Amino acid sequence: MIEISDGEVEKLYNKLKKEAEDAGYFLNSDTEFTKGLVKSLLINEKRYGYWACPCRLASGVKEKDLDIICPCDYRDADLNEYGACYCALYVSEDVANGKKQVTSIPERRRANPLERQNNFPMSNLKYPVWRCRVCGYLCARDQPPMVCPICKAKQERFERMI
Amino acid sequence: MNFTKVPGRNRGKVLIYALSTCGWCKKTKQFLKDNGIEYSYVDVDLLQGDERDKIVKEVERWNPSLSFPTIVINDSLCVVGFDERKLRETLKI
Numbered sequence: 163m164i165e166i167s168d169g170e171v172e173k174l175y176n177k178l179k180k181e182a183e184d185a186g187y188f189l190n191s192d193t194e195f196t197k198g199l200v201k202s203l204l205i206n207e208k209r210y211g212y213w214a215c216p217c218r219l220a221s222g223v224k225e226k227d228l229d230i231i232c233p234c235d236y237r238d239a240d241l242n243e244y245g246a247c248y249c250a251l252y253v254s255e256d257v258a259n260g261k262k263q264v265t266s267i268p269e270r271r272r273a274n275p276l277e278r279q280n281n282f283p284m285s286n287l288k289y290p291v292w293r294c295r296v297c298g299y300l301c302a303r304d305q306p307p308m309v310c311p312i313c314k315a316k317q318e319r320f321e322r323m324i
Numbered sequence: 325m326n327f328t329k330v331p332g333r334n335r336g337k338v339l340i341y342a343l344s345t346c347g348w349c350k351k352t353k354q355f356l357k358d359n360g361i362e363y364s365y366v367d368v369d370l371l372q373g374d375e376r377d378k379i380v381k382e383v384e385r386w387n388p389s390l391s392f393p394t395i396v397i398n399d400s401l402c403v404v405g406f407d408e409r410k411l412r413e414t415l416k417i
C-alpha cells in the first residue's frame with residue numbers, strides 16, 4: 163500500500179485549485195470526493211512516475227499513457243459536453259456553482275481516439291506551430307514551451323500542427 | 325480468485341470491476357454497502373502480469389471500452405459507470 167499524508171493531499175489540492183481558477187477552470191466543489199482524486203494522483207505519481215488519470219487503467223508505460231496524464235487530452239471536450247471531466251475532478255462553472263448535477267459519463271478515450279498527427283503540409287511559415295493537446299493553446303516557435311502557459315501541461319503534451 | 329467479498333443481502337451475483345484510485349468506483353462500492361447489498365469487487369490496477377491480463381479480457385468482454393467501474397450482475401447484465409438509477413432498478417434497491 164502506498165501511503166500519502168493528508169498534508170500532501172492538501173498542498174496539491176490547493177495548488178490545483180488555484181491553477182484551475184487562474185485559468186478559468188473549476189475543481190469539483192464536493193471537496194471530499196475531489197481530495198480523494200487528488201490523493202489518487204499522488205498515488206499514481208508514486209507508482210508510475212506521472213499523474214495517470216485515477217479513473218482509467220494506466221499501462222504504466224508513459225508513452226502509452228500520455229493522453230491520460232492529468233489533465234488528460236479529453237478533459238475539455240468532456241467539460242463542454244457533460245460539465246465534468248471523466249473523473250469529475252474538473253467541472254464546468256454551472257456544476258461548480260451547484261446549478262447542474264454531475265454523473266458518471268461515457269469514456270471518450272477508445273470510442274473516439276485522437277490521432278497523433280505526424281505529417282505536416284508544406285509550409286513556408288518561419289516557425290512551426292505547436293498545439294497543446296490538453297487545452298488547444300497554440301504557439302509559433304522552434305520548440306513548444308516547457309509548460310503550457312494556460313493549462314500547465316508539460317512540453318511532451320504538445321503536437322506539431324503546421 | 326482475486327475478488328473481495330463484501331457481505332450484505334443477496335440480490336444475485338454482483339461483481340464490480342474497479343480501480344483503487346477511481347472516484348466513481350468508490351461511490352459505487354459505497355452505494356451498495358450503504359444499501360446493504362452483497363457484492364464482490366476487484367481493483368484491476370492492483371493486479372499484475374497474467375492475473376491482470378485475464379481480468380482485463382473479462383472486463384473487455386462485457387465492456388469493450390475497458391472503463392471502470394464495470395458492474396456485472398448474474399453473469400448476464402452489465403452496468404457501466406456509476407449509474408445509480410440503473411443499479412436501483414436492477415438490484416431492486
Ligand code: SF4
Pocket residue numbers: 199214215216217230231232233234235236237247248249250251252
Ligand atoms: S482531467 Fe479528469 S479525466 Fe482527465 S486525467 Fe484528470 S482527473 Fe482524469
